[in-house]
Amino acid sequence: MRDLSELTHLRARHLEHSFYGGMNHPMMERVHGIFQVPIKSSKRPLRVIASAGDAPGGHGWDHVSVSLPGRCPTWAEMDEVKRLFFHPHEVAMQLHPEESEHISNHPYCLHIWRPVNAKIPMPPSILVGVGSLGELTKQSSADFVNRLRSVGVL
Known part of the structure; x- marks a missing residue:
C-alpha cells in the first residue's frame, strides 16, 4: 500500500x-x-x-x-x-x-x-481473457463474440 x-x-x-x-x-x-x-x-x-x-x-x-x-x-x-x-x-x-x-x-x-x-x-491469465487481444471496446467485444459463435465455441 x-x-x-x-x-x-x-x-x-x-x-x-x-x-x-x-x-x-x-x-x-x-x-x-x-x-x-x-x-x-x-x-x-x-x-x-x-x-x-x-x-x-x-x-x-x-x-x-x-x-x-x-x-x-x-x-x-x-x-x-x-x-x-x-x-x-x-x-x-x-x-x-x-x-x-x-x-x-x-x-x-x-x-x-x-x-x-x-x-x-x-489464476492463469488465459482464464481471464486473451492478452493478445488487448483492451476490447464494446464493438470489438461484439465482433469477438461473433467470431467465437462462427467457430462453434459459443
Whole structure:
C-alpha cells in the first residue's frame, strides 16, 4: 500500500477528526485516513477509509473501504481507487466471504484487501481473457463474440 501521507490533498479532515479523534502523530497519517476521491461518473466523491496492514490494528491486511451514499462503486471506480492507494506491482482483491462471515455495515460499500505478508495467488491469465487481444471496446467485444459463435465455441 502507498504511504497514505502522499494522498493528503484528498483527506477529509473533518471526518478523520470525528472518526479517529484527529491525527495526532505524523506516523498516523502514513497508515490511516479518510479520503474523498473525486470521480467523473458522479457529482459526489467516493469516500475511502484506508489503513495499512502493518499499522497497529491492521492485523496484517492493507484495506480500503469505498462507498457512495446512493449506490455501490462501479468496477472502474474500484479500479481507480486500487491504482491510487496501491503500488502498480501490488495485487489486491475484493472478497466474497462465506455467508457466516459476511458483514455489511453500509449498503453501498465495497472493500479492497491485500495481505502484507503473503502473496495473493493469481489464476492463469488465459482464464481471464486473451492478452493478445488487448483492451476490447464494446464493438470489438461484439465482433469477438461473433467470431467465437462462427467457430462453434459459443
